Amino acid sequence: MPQIFRPGANGVARFVLWGGLAGLVALVGLVSVAPRVNWSTFVARADAQPVPFSHKHHVGQLGIDCRYCHNSVEVSSSAGLPATEVCMTCHSQLWTNADMLAPVRQSLATGNPLRWHRVNRVADFVFFNHSIHVNKGVACVTCHGHVEEMPLMRKSEPLDMEWCLGCHRDPKDNLRPPNAVFSTDWTPPPNVEEMRAKLIKLLNIEPHTMTDCYVCHR
Numbered sequence: 001m002p003q004i005f006r007p008g009a010n011g012v013a014r015f016v017l018w019g020g021l022a023g024l025v026a027l028v029g030l031v032s033v034a035p036r037v038n039w040s041t042f043v044a045r046a047d048a049q050p051v052p053f054s055h056k057h058h059v060g061q062l063g064i065d066c067r068y069c070h071n072s073v074e075v076s077s078s079a080g081l082p083a084t085e086v087c088m089t090c091h092s093q094l095w096t097n098a099d100m101l102a103p104v105r106q107s108l109a110t111g112n113p114l115r116w117h118r119v120n121r122v123a124d125f126v127f128f129n130h131s132i133h134v135n136k137g138v139a140c141v142t143c144h145g146h147v148e149e150m151p152l153m154r155k156s157e158p159l160d161m162e163w164c165l166g167c168h169r170d171p172k173d174n175l176r177p178p179n180a181v182f183s184t185d186w187t188p189p190p191n192v193e194e195m196r197a198k199l200i201k202l203l204n205i206e207p208h209t210m211t212d213c214y215v216c217h218r
Helices: 009-036 055-061 084-091 099-110 130-135 140-144 161-169 192-202
Strands: none
Touching (some): 084 099
16 A cells, blocks of 8 residues: 655644644733733833923922822812913913914813823723712822923833732732822831721721622722
8 A cells, every 4th residue: 555645744744733732822822811911901001182281390300299180089989180270370361472382271261171091991891980089098209200300201110900910919019198198298107007907997998898799890
């Protein structure tokens, strides 16, 4: 009976099998890693805005409090974006003819609000409440990073389910006194562990309920 396969067929078969297995392993690795890398989560990327607003200048250099622009952060699920009139509180007197502020002046003249591009976003099926976090001692810097060092606002954390659950399961490392929530240079005291343990009780933080589905999905 004549030989159907050439002598090298075994080698080809092994190459195909091992190559397919290696490709499958690489694919599984890619699928598991891709959602966690910066290019996928958009961490550290600064989006273009209608006005190149610098948190580094306004917060870091001028010391403007977060609540001056985000004035609903303590009482609402949304931190809020400043109305054009808030910007013009200062810029009707300062940098009045600066080219970069032309969109602000146009917004005031036409009554059309500036269309800021959202940098920090959670999925549409996630309910996030700013007020409950800041009132429970979670600082702005925990989620938004050190904005006082950002010439242009960029995403600091992935804000995905895995990241959020890490804090919900064990929040104590992210807690500080509520009066320090908006501070960008807060230094933990020597007794920080004791202080955080007290805050959990004082602020009625209950980690055993904070991973229930309804907390974030309503």
